[in-house]
Amino acid sequence: MLPQLHALDPRLPSPLQEVRDERFDGRGLRLLLKRDDLIHPELSGNKWRKLAPNLRTALTERRSALLTFGGAYSNHLRATAAAGRLLGLPTIGVVRGQELADRPLNPVLARCREHGMRLHFVTRAEYRDRATPELTARLRGLFGRDVLVVPEGGSNAAAVHGCTALGAELRGQADLAAVACGTGGTLAGMAATGPPSLGFPVLRGDFLTSEVSGLQQAAFGAPRGDWRLVEGFHCGGYARTTPELLAYAEDFEQRHGIALERVYVAKMLLGLTALAEAGRFAPGTALAAVVTGAPPPEPPAPPEPPSR
Structure with a gap:
């Protein structure tokens, strides 16, 4: 680890916590929670694992900034902004939805700005072209040719390699691993070195199989590991919820005293x-x-009203 990355002070390996839940216990199953949310207070979970290799590249190559992409409630943007503040590395967040530029910032984007991230809003049509050379060239024209461009969710070959440590930490500890999937980078790395793995997509559509396969091809030169996707639990799509999901999450929190993030x-x-x-x-x-x-x-x- 570069000396600068010690400023992030990650807790690794993350704890593996067994919880007793009759929905699993009653069927002879053990439920273990891999508490990647405890790796770092601001770069929790797979965000640390995927960002660390890209941050290392930005620092060793002395890039002027790290530029990446996300939606209005992107945990990836929030984590990138926090890492940039801790490391003294400028960050730029390209945010989907130009109409948001004229609205008050939501708590996630407000936190990004507090951390010093420069927010650049683009139209939804432009955002769909985020992986094209044309948009990358335009963004480099705006922010500098030596910025390091990291994909949405931080998922690239470097990030996949970063997530292989997660699989290694689970190998021999569990018979099967499960992870939520947005862009597929965590599953691609975890499955390469860990036990058989299930990925639960949080977006609608059937594109993720090819995405995970493509990330493994880019990282390792060929598919690796035993993994598959389990469809049907996206609850309407990204950042959407259903009464069933909310009731389940609230019940789980009451049973086990662990706050659950709802999107993934x-x-x-x-x-x-x-x-x-x-x-x-x-x-x-x-x-x-x-x-x-x-x-x-x-x-x-909200602030207290002034006393009269």
Whole structure:
């Protein structure tokens, strides 16, 4: 690890916590929570694992800034901004939705700006072209040719290599690992070195299989590991929820005293619980569910009205 990265002070390996839950216990299953949310207070979960290799590149190559992409509630943007502040590395966040530029910032984007991230809003049509050379060239024209451009969610070959450590930490500790998937980088790296793995997509569509395969090809030159995707638990799509999901998350929090992030983690656990209750796992199986992040910050309390 570069000396500068010690400023991030990660807690590795992350704890593996067994929880007793009759929905698993009653079927002879063990539920283990891989508490990646405890790696770092501001770069929790897979954000540390995916960002660390890219941060190392930015520092060793003396890049002027790290530029990356995300939606209005992107945990990736928030983590990147926090890392930039801690390391003294300028960061730029390209945010989907130009109409948001004229609105008050939500708590996630407000935290990004507090950390010093420069926010650049683009139209949704432009954002769809985020991986094209044309948009990359235009952004480098705006912010400097030597900025390091990192994809949405931080998922690139470097990030996949960073997530292989997660798989290695789970190898021999669990029979099966489960993780929520947005861009697929965590699954691609974890499955390469860890136990058989299940990915629970949080977006609609069937594009993720090719994305994970492509990331493994870029990182390793060929597919690796035993993994598959489990569809049907996106609850309407990215950042969407259903009454069932909210009830499940609240019940889980009350049972186990662990706050659940709703966009990714709660959906993965909802899916894993449904599979367990349907008898999809053999008795005796140890299931490791990766808690990839913590809930976003609460919005600040409104100021007290002035006394008269």
